[in-house]
Amino acid sequence: xxxxxxxxxxxxxxxxxxxxxxxxxxxxxxxxxxxxxxxxxxxxxxxxxxxxxxxxxxxxxxxxxxxxxxxxxxxxxxxxxxxxxxxxxxxxxxxxxxxxxxxxxxxxxxxxxxxxxxxxxxxxxxxxxxxxxxxxxxxxxxxxxxxxxxxxxxxxxxxxxxxxxxxxxxxxxxxxxxxxxxxxxxxxxxxxxxxxxxxxxxxxxxxxxxxxxxxxxxxxxxxxxxxxxxxxxxxxxxxxxxxxxxxxx
Numbered sequence: 237x238x239x240x241x242x243x244x245x246x247x248x249x250x251x252x253x254x255x256x257x258x259x260x261x262x263x264x265x266x267x268x269x270x271x272x273x274x275x276x277x278x279x280x281x282x283x284x285x286x287x288x289x290x291x292x293x294x295x296x297x298x299x300x301x302x303x304x305x306x307x308x309x310x311x312x313x314x315x316x317x318x319x320x321x322x323x324x325x326x327x328x329x330x331x332x333x334x335x336x337x338x339x340x341x342x343x344x345x346x347x348x349x350x351x352x353x354x355x356x357x358x359x360x361x362x363x364x365x366x367x368x369x370x371x372x373x374x375x376x377x378x379x380x381x382x383x384x385x386x387x388x389x390x391x392x393x394x395x396x397x398x399x400x401x402x403x404x405x406x407x408x409x410x411x412x413x414x415x416x417x418x419x420x421x422x423x424x425x426x427x428x429x430x431x432x433x434x435x436x437x438x439x440x441x442x443x444x445x446x447x448x449x450x451x452x453x454x455x456x457x458x459x460x461x462x463x464x465x466x467x468x469x470x471x472x473x474x475x476x477x478x479x480x481x482x483x484x485x
């Protein structure tokens with residue numbers, strides 16, 4: 237029994253080693269700063285337009301749909317290099333020679349991108365400061381909005397990582413990631429035409445449907461479980477793709 241904590245510690249040491257490597261790559265990459273700048277500039281401009289019209293409510297509900305859609309477009313650009321670049325440069329073979337499991341590599345890359353994404357959200361706290369100055373602040377919906385953004389971003393990242401594992405071309409990985417996310421995003425709008433049996437199932441699979449409650453200050457277990465399930469499922473599939481590549485090698 238005493239070996240179990242030691243094996244868990246070794247597992248997370250290896251995972252964190254991969255995370256540090258990837259996080260450093262983000263911090264020195266012009267692409268990461270370009271993606272963050274575009275996201276913040278566009279989202280900030282839209283926030284300014286909403287602010288100019290006057291807030292109906294002292295929370296982030298009005299800006300959240302735009303923020304989520306922008307993230308759908310920019311996160312696959314962040315994730316496109318994670319595995320595709322390793323394949324194209326041949327460093328994936330070197331990585332596989334390290335005493336690391338495929339799960340450690342996948343989770344490490346996921347955590348690094350999630351940290352980079354969280355750092356990208358930090359400047360948006362300026363919106364909260366403006367809302368505080370604007371008037372009475374609804375802290376519940378604001379806190380739930382950021383929880384929703386973290387969960388939504390985690391789901392986007394995991395799916396983008398999966399898309400990156402399917403190809404060695406970064407552009408193809410980005411397009412594939414955006415395409416998959418768009419498909420899951422619009423599922424809810426098409427659910428009504430599928431009949432009473434399929435409609436609830438397809439609606440439940442929609443990324444957009446589960447995000448709406450977070451802006452209202454409502455944290456429902458089904459929404460949290462959904463996003464965590466998407467993350468776990470995509471990370472599992474990515475691990476299997478890497479394992480199949482190891483066997484082919």
